[in-house]
Amino acid sequence: MNEPIVTLPNIADGEDKSSILGNRIRKNYRHIRKWAKRTHTNCFRIYDREIPQYPLTIDFYDGRFCVHYFSRTREKEDLPLELQEETTRVLSKIFAIHPDEIFWKMRAKHKETRQYEKEDDSREFFNVLEYGVKFRINLIDYLDTGLFLDHRETRQLVAKAAQGKRLLNLFAYTCSFSVQAAAAGASFTKSVDMSNTYTAWGEKNFLLNRLSLKNNPVVRADCLKFLDQEMRAGERYDIIVIDPPTISRSKKMDQLFDVQVDYVYLISKSLNLLFPEGVIYFSTNSRKFVFDESCFPACKILEVSSKTLPLDFHDPKIHRCWKIVKTA
Numbered sequence: 363m364n365e366p367i368v369t370l371p372n373i374a375d376g377e378d379k380s381s382i383l384g385n386r387i388r389k390n391y392r393h394i395r396k397w398a399k400r401t402h403t404n405c406f407r408i409y410d411r412e413i414p415q416y417p418l419t420i421d422f423y424d425g426r427f428c429v430h431y432f433s434r435t436r437e438k439e440d441l442p443l444e445l446q447e448e449t450t451r452v453l454s455k456i457f458a459i460h461p462d463e464i465f466w467k468m469r470a471k472h473k474e475t476r477q478y479e480k481e482d483d484s485r486e487f488f489n490v491l492e493y494g495v496k497f498r499i500n501l502i503d504y505l506d507t508g509l510f511l512d513h514r515e516t517r518q519l520v521a522k523a524a525q526g527k528r529l530l531n532l533f534a535y536t537c538s539f540s541v542q543a544a545a546a547g548a549s550f551t552k553s554v555d556m557s558n559t560y561t562a563w564g565e566k567n568f569l570l571n572r573l574s575l576k577n578n579p580v581v582r583a584d585c586l587k588f589l590d591q592e593m594r595a596g597e598r599y600d601i602i603v604i605d606p607p608t609i610s611r612s613k614k615m616d617q618l619f620d621v622q623v624d625y626v627y628l629i630s631k632s633l634n635l636l637f638p639e640g641v642i643y644f645s646t647n648s649r650k651f652v653f654d655e656s657c658f659p660a661c662k663i664l665e666v667s668s669k670t671l672p673l674d675f676h677d678p679k680i681h682r683c684w685k686i687v688k689t690a
């Protein structure tokens with residue numbers, strides 16, 4: 363199989379003394395560009411809130427840019443015009459792009475819930491590469507883009523472990539964990555999410571990579587109820603990925619989901635579906651989350667958060683991740 367060719371823009375040499383933001387973006391981009399070409403990846407972060415007066419993250423998606431502005435309040439506020447103009451000017455100059463290739467998003471302070479709500483209806487999708495695997499991206503219609511870049515290395519960790527094995531992906535969103543695992547040689551994957559929109563998106567990600575939906579089914583279901591259904595059906599897996607939202611108030615669920623309250627129940631139910639020596643990869647973006655290992659005495663537990671932080675992310679608390687091995 364021929365590896366896809368990744369083309370990344372060159373940027374001009376020299377520094378711009380008028381913009382510390384521009385200088386930081388140049389430095390970050392040069393640092394990651396060689397790695398990105400070598401790994402056949404054209405979506406990554408080029409700025410991660412490193413300078414206090416620029417409370418932004420800037421992500422590169424194959425020549426397009428997604429800029430998140432982080433509000434200093436708990437509610438969305440108007441984007442500071444001066445900040446937007448400077449950032450647009452800097453990106454346009456460095457990468458020789460039109461401002462239309464820059465897409466702005468707003469995030470409220472300390473709002474930990476993953477926000478999948480619709481913001482527009484452009485239906486404008488394009489494809490990017492992550493370690494040679496294709497994913498559909500939408501920078502307009504939703505606050506999130508269809509691919510959580512902070513879990514790039516987590517997906518690689520899972521994909522390498524899943525070769526020749528059966529994998530269950532809970533709270534699958536657009537199925538990126540499952541797609542990477544299937545592309546790496548997993549014998550079977552099953553992806554579960556509540557959303558019709560994201561299960562359909564996930565199916566398209568599989569088909570985009572010529573991966574059979576027969577061997578990689580995508581199921582729309584309440585994950586907690588689904589675990590009971592799988593238990594009754596006698597299904598078993600080698601690996602289960604659990605990457606839930608911090609809080610979910612979905613109308614499709616019977617009750618509020620809170621990861622801190624529900625994680626013990628969720629992991630315990632999942633352990634019932636594992637083969638002996640099977641593994642759960644559990645991850646959360648909650649900064650306040652406390653994991654009590656004593657709740658799982660029949661498991662070997664290792665926090666692997668440091669191994670899953672990509673080189674382009676500078677916040678070590680962007681997510682936390684545990685490897686939970688069923689030993690009895």
